[in-house]
Amino acid sequence: xxxxxxxxxxxxxxxxxxxxxxxxxxxxxxxxxxxxxxxxxxxxxxxxxxxxxxxxxxxxxxxxxxxxxxxxxxxxxxxxxxxxxxxxxxxxxxxxxxxxxxxxxxxxxxxxxxxxxxxxxxxxxxxxxxxxxxxxxxxxxxxxxxxxxxxxxxxxxxxxxxxxxxxxxxxxxxxxxxxxxxxxxxxxxxxxxxxxxxxxxxxxxxxxxxxxxxxxxxxxxxxxxxxxxxxxxxxxxxxxxxxxxxxxxxxxxxxxxxxxxxxxxxxxxxxxxxxxxxxxxxxxxxxxxxxxxxxxxxxxxxxxxxxxxxxxxxxxxxxxxxxxxxxxxxxx
Numbered sequence: 465x466x467x468x469x470x471x472x473x474x475x476x477x478x479x480x481x482x483x484x485x486x487x488x489x490x491x492x493x494x495x496x497x498x499x500x501x502x503x504x505x506x507x508x509x510x511x512x513x514x515x516x517x518x519x520x521x522x523x524x525x526x527x528x529x530x531x532x533x534x535x536x537x538x539x540x541x542x543x544x545x546x547x548x549x550x551x552x553x554x555x556x557x558x559x560x561x562x563x564x565x566x567x568x569x570x571x572x573x574x575x576x577x578x579x580x581x582x583x584x585x586x587x588x589x590x591x592x593x594x595x596x597x598x599x600x601x602x603x604x605x606x607x608x609x610x611x612x613x614x615x616x617x618x619x620x621x622x623x624x625x626x627x628x629x630x631x632x633x634x635x636x637x638x639x640x641x642x643x644x645x646x647x648x649x650x651x652x653x654x655x656x657x658x659x660x661x662x663x664x665x666x667x668x669x670x671x672x673x674x675x676x677x678x679x680x681x682x683x684x685x686x687x688x689x690x691x692x693x694x695x696x697x698x699x700x701x702x703x704x705x706x707x708x709x710x711x712x713x714x715x716x717x718x719x720x721x722x723x724x725x726x727x728x729x730x731x732x733x734x735x736x737x738x739x740x741x742x743x744x745x746x747x748x749x750x751x752x753x754x755x756x757x758x759x760x761x762x763x764x765x766x767x768x769x770x771x772x773x774x775x776x777x778x779x780x781x782x783x784x785x786x787x788x789x790x791x792x793x794x795x796x
Contacts, residue, residue: 489590491519491571491645493546494563496556498526500577501535503689506613507577508539516586519573521546522563527553532577557664561657567648576642578689580609585685589645592681599626600650600676601669603639604685611691619688622680628766629678630754633670634721634746635773636709639678641665643686650676663708670716674753722749734776740785743771763789 493511497504511521521544525533536548554562564572571590575581589602596602606619623629623638632638651657654671657664672678710732717728723746730736731743744762751758761767768789775782 489571490569491573491586492567492569493519493521493573493575495523495575495577496526496559497523497532497577499528499530500532501530503578504532504535506580507575510581512544513583514586515584516590523548524559524563525550526559555659555661557657557659564648564651564656570648571645572648573645574642579642580687582685588681598677599679601644601646601672602679604643604681605683606640606643606686606688607684609687609689615687618684623766624680624682626677626679630673631766631770633673634770637666637669639669660712662705663712666709667712670720674720721746731774739775740782
């Protein structure tokens with residue numbers, strides 16, 4: 465629909481102008497990569513195939529030796545507008561931080577060099593951010609894909625609403641990192657990415673959630689590849705992720721959840737002597753900082769699920785109370 469056609473009708477004119485405003489928002493894809501072959505070409509092709517066309521690509525190579533840089537040079541900038549930074553290898557978190565600093569657009573889209581975007585990914589996420597100016601980050605659901613590229617079903621269901629995301633962050637990351645689009649100024653405001661190996665995203669979400677609204681779309685927009693060479697799978701196989709996530713949570717808990725680092729450590733390690741009182745304190749703190757009534761948070765499905773992992777299996781009384789709350793939620 466053209467503006468000239470819409471001029472005959474004020475409502476059509478407003479719709480057409482809004483569509484143009486959305487399409488004029490330039491987006492930068494930020495991609496850290498080290499040895500991205502053989503999956504990298506599929507990732508780049510999925511960027512090229514986006515229905516939303518106003519974007520550029522910024523790639524930071526972290527010391528690839530498998531032909532990744534040569535492959536990138538075949539695509540950028542001849543097929544994909546943007547640039548590739550080489551010769552300055554960094555950690556994933558540090559390279560992401562540098563790309564955010566160098567980026568000249570307000571909106572940034574993440575994707576990893578082994579995952580695949582569905583064609584309407586950017587179009588849907590940019591439209592959502594345009595309609596929800598208070599949201600600083602929007603992610604999406606994902607399909608699980610094996611090393612051969614065969615889609616094997618959905619990954620876990622990421623919560624949609626900000627409050628549910630905050631509750632689930634008590635136990636785990638709740639935004640799928642390769643799926644997010646974020647506002648650059650908001651990320652810089654909270655201190656940008658930091659060097660938390662394998663969980664730099666969890667660290668950022670915990671800081672962002674205190675200052676800004678977070679959201680997930682209810683549709684899968686990414687094919688997430690699971691293979692043995694991914695940094696996440698390597699860390700998981702080496703049993704590093706749990707300790708790293710605990711350290712990250714403990715560092716960020718005072719700001720987002722109002723508990724001391726000592727209290728956060730006891731909760732994450734299932735050693736708190738009075739966990740129900742601790743999570744009640746968190747609910748009341750969230751009432752003061754995030755809004756909503758503490759009791760509604762305390763008995764919400766997402767809060768019960770998010771805090772259940774913080775209670776030891778040996779704490780029978782707390783477990784019974786949590787089971788009763790869960791049953792009550794299912795019946796109502």
